[in-house]
Amino acid sequence: MYGIDPPVHLLHCFAFMLLTLLVRWARWPWRRRWAITTLVLYGVGTELAQAAIPGRYASVLDVAANLLGIALGVTVGRWVSSLPLDGEG
Numbered sequence: 001m002y003g004i005d006p007p008v009h010l011l012h013c014f015a016f017m018l019l020t021l022l023v024r025w026a027r028w029p030w031r032r033r034w035a036i037t038t039l040v041l042y043g044v045g046t047e048l049a050q051a052a053i054p055g056r057y058a059s060v061l062d063v064a065a066n067l068l069g070i071a072l073g074v075t076v077g078r079w080v081s082s083l084p085l086d087g088e089g
Contacts, residue, residue, distance in 0.1 A: 003061075008062075009064075009065040010065075013068050013072065014069060016065075016066045016067075016068075016069025016070050017073040017076065018073070019039055019069075020036065020072075020074060023035040023039065024077040025077070036070065040067065043066030044066070046066075047063050047066075
């Protein structure tokens with residue numbers, strides 16, 4: 001289906017926000033910047049790969065929802081990290 005599909009785009013956005021938060025809070029030895037870059041490439045790459053599959057199509061709106069989810073994940077992650085711990089402040 002071409003065009004705006006709010007439930008699907010909200011799902012894309014939420015999924016990439018969750019992935020971004022998980023990457024942000026993971027204790028991996030590589031830098032978060034590379035992890036976020038990898039998520040962006042994954043979000044764009046999956047849409048481009050769909051163009052090569054018969055019956056599927058690449059959607060700019062899906063890419064936008066993926067990128068919005070990553071941006072929200074970064075924002076929420078920074079906000080949560082800035083909150084004082086219990087007993088502080």
